[in-house]
Amino acid sequence: MITSFGMARALVVAFAVAALAPAAAQTPAPAGAKVYFINLKDGAEVESPFLVQFGLSGMGVAPAGVEKPNTGHHHLLIDTTMTPEQMKEPLPADDNHKHFGGGQTEAMVTLPKGQHTLQLLLGDWTHIPHVPPVMSEPITITVR
């Protein structure tokens, strides 16, 4: 016989396991690790194509596919934001999510005229964001 107390406990355990399971698959990031734009500031005006330099402190860059503690590779998010669910999965690869799996620390980016938001997000060797996420503030730029 299952008491209501026993049932409640079973539910609590089930939720706790569900909450822990995705995190267990993600790679930890050291406290204080940061990604940032080296050469672009919020509000910058640029001509396309333009150079974007990716800064990283507290961790190292490794190419995709190379599993090494405290490393990752850069991703550039263009005109998009990440949902909490997406932060636990491999990043999509499309015009809004650019991967630099070769270990690149800068890129030439081509965008149409107008305002765009850019954000950097480090991913682990399987393209999954770290825990805690290593993500820059989003910046808005204008392409003239």
Ligand SMILES: [Cu+2]
């Ligand atoms: Cu990637």
